[in-house]
Amino acid sequence: MIYxxxxxxxxxxxxxxxxxALIPFLIAQYVKNGKQGKSAILTSGIQSKIPGTFKTRFRHLPFVLRLIGITCLVTALARPQHQKDMSRSEGEGIDIMLVMDVSGSMLTQDIKPRRFTVAKEVAIDFVKNRPTDRIGLVIFSGEAFTKVPLTPDKATLLDQLSQLKVMDDGYLEPGTLIGEGLATAVNRISKGSSKTKVIILLTDGKEDAPPTRIIDPGMALEIAKANRVRVYCVGLGVSEFTEEQVASGVRNFLDEDLLKRIASETGGQYYHAVDKTSLQAIYNQINKLEKTKVEVIRxxxxxxxFLPLVLAALGLLLIEVLLRYTWFKRFP
Known part of the structure; x- marks a missing residue:
């Protein structure tokens, strides 16, 4: 890290x-002055040694502090700067509403580990790859609900996506209201300021409406067309099931005709995903089709x-002066 x-x-x-270059000169001068200041006391045949004290052991400390202080000062004169490469993305994004089916059938395990788990993971990756867009989230089962309105705040959207559960943890009624999910998303996105408005509708079933339904898929389609919203429809689920899957009750209720019609009449496209890889490829294709103008500014x-070095130099030189004229003061 320091490196x-x-x-x-x-x-x-x-x-x-x-x-x-002054440093070697100062060291040489210091050594020369030290030799000149030495004296020896001779006695009758015996040379006495004076016991070492704290003062004698650290007598070079003021000079060392002076050298370090001068080094800091010279380094400061070289004007050091810490430079870090930064970048930011700017551009004109588009408005995107993700419309996700959270009905009970999304727990089917024909796509491992579950259809719903894969749908969430791929949607999260898609959001991460759209840095300048405003994106929102609508969920639906037996009713539709705006989980996240259009927002540039990707952290909030990603958090909501990661916590999303089938049937929204019991808050939504059972069923599959594709029409009301689409209409709710159109209502949200039509209020956006972007010229380009896109909805990505993902479901694994067909319209399964309770008596409380207000908007059917045909009406929702007309609303989307009136607001010039382009809809990409994604059908999720394998086309053919194994005997084991059939025995366990796995069924494919996907209404591809409806999804194709919605996509075709709004200027979008219909895709069918049978596993995570194909779903990722679909989102990648949509990502390429709906490009945003992004400029990376570096x-x-x-x-x-230099200021910390100057302060350090002044501090060291001050300590050196104080030590020289107090603790290490020499008397004639």
């Missing part, structure tokens, strides 16, 4: 490092680093 940080340090005036974030 990576140091890798981004740049010196604006590196020629000032020439002043470090810049450097620069932080001046």
């Amino acid at each position: 990576d940080w140091l890798q981004n340090i740049k010196f604006i005036w590196p020629e000032n490092f020439i002043f470090l 810049y450097k974030q620069t932080e001046e680093m």
Whole structure:
């Protein structure tokens, strides 16, 4: 981590490092003065040694502090900067509403581990790849509900997608109201400011309406066309089942004719996903068809680093002076 940080340090005036040439000169002068100041006391045949004290052991400390202080000061004169490459994305996004079926049949395991689990994972990846778009989420089973209105806040949307459950954890009635899910999404997206409005409707069934239904798929289609909303329909589920799956009650109620009609008449396309790989390919294709104008702007974030070095140098030199004239003071 420290190595990576140091890798981004740049010196604006590196020629000032020439002043470090003073360091060897100061060391040589210090050694010369030390030799001249030495004295020896001779006795009759016995040379006594003075016991070492804290003062004698650390007598070079003020000079070392002076050298470090000068080094910090010269480094500050070289004007170090910490430069970090940064980037941000700017552009004109589009408005997208994800409409997801959360009916009980989405727990079917013909697509491992479950249809619903795969649908969530692929939708999350799709959202992550649309940095400048406003995206919302509508869910439906026996009724439709706006989980997340159109928003540029991807963190909130991703959090809601990750926590999403079949039947919205019991808050929605059983059934499959494709029409009301589509109409709810059109109502939300029609209020957006973008010129391009797209709905991605994913379901594994057909219209299974309770008596409380208000809008049927035909009416929802007309509403989408009137608001010039392009609808991409995705049918989820395998086309053929094994004997084991049939025995366990797995069925395919997918109304492909309805989904094809909705997609065709709104200018979108219909896709059929039979596994996670094919569903990812579908979302990738939609991602390419509905391109946004994205411009990646790169810049450097620069932080001046000379001030801490100057303060350190002044602090060290001040300590050196205090020690020299107090603890390590020499008397004639």
